[in-house]
Amino acid sequence: MKKNISILLAIITWFAVLTQYYLMLENRVTSVAEASIRFFSFFTILTNLLLAIYFTISLLKVKKGIFLSLNKPGFLTAITVYITIVGLVYQILLRSVWEPTGIQLIVDELLHTVIPAIAILFWYLYEDKTAVRYMQLIQWLIYPLIYLVYILIRGHFSEFYPYPFLNVNGLGLQSVLVNSAGLMVLFIGISALYIKLGKVLKRRE
Numbered sequence: 347m348k349k350n351i352s353i354l355l356a357i358i359t360w361f362a363v364l365t366q367y368y369l370m371l372e373n374r375v376t377s378v379a380e381a382s383i384r385f386f387s388f389f390t391i392l393t394n395l396l397l398a399i400y401f402t403i404s405l406l407k408v409k410k411g412i413f414l415s416l417n418k419p420g421f422l423t424a425i426t427v428y429i430t431i432v433g434l435v436y437q438i439l440l441r442s443v444w445e446p447t448g449i450q451l452i453v454d455e456l457l458h459t460v461i462p463a464i465a466i467l468f469w470y471l472y473e474d475k476t477a478v479r480y481m482q483l484i485q486w487l488i489y490p491l492i493y494l495v496y497i498l499i500r501g502h503f504s505e506f507y508p509y510p511f512l513n514v515n516g517l518g519l520q521s522v523l524v525n526s527a528g529l530m531v532l533f534i535g536i537s538a539l540y541i542k543l544g545k546v547l548k549r550r551e
Contacts, residue, residue: 349405351464353405355398358455360398361462363395363398363457366384366385383500389509393429394457418484420470423544427537428534429461429462430540431529431532431533432462434536439510443510467509470547482541494529512526
């Protein structure tokens with residue numbers, strides 16, 4: 347069962363990410379290089395890519411070097427937190443912003459709805475929940491913080507911001523910083539919720 351879900355997640359996540367890249371290049375209004383940089387500026391893409399790599403490496407049973415940390419308790423919880431945020435932000439803030447059709451609609455739903463749902467199921471079934479510690483939460487914030495700093499710095503020079511709530515040109519720096527702080531609070535809250543929920547579920551089992 348675990349292997350089957352891992353295979354399913356790896357396949358549909360790679361499909362969604364690669365198809366989205368193709369669609370973005372097909373509809374680009376900039377050079378291929380700039381379009382590619384913008385593609386990898388979306389938290390949704392980076393997080394789904396992280397998920398695809400995680401499940402691919404898990405299936406290949408690579409356990410050497412930097413890949414050792416993938417098997418430690420907490421790593422799965424961290425990426426589940428990230429993909430949960432992807433799903434929540436899209437459903438609450440971004441779903442009404444545009445109306446994709448055709449293959450773009452399918453890819454959109456995979457990236458923001460289907461993959462997060464299956465990833466949460468996988469976490470529920472297979473994470474070593476009792477071994478996950480609240481102190482790990484600090485480490486989990488490094489990724490979104492680095493992402494935020496990168497987006498704000500690059501946006502300042504390129505004037506491209508991947509999400510409307512991070513658009514300094516449209517909202518002003520103060521509003522973007524307030525939005526960013528709110529997102530960090532959301533990250534912390536969701537992370538703590540997963541850790542607490544994991545411990546409760548384990549006790550019930």
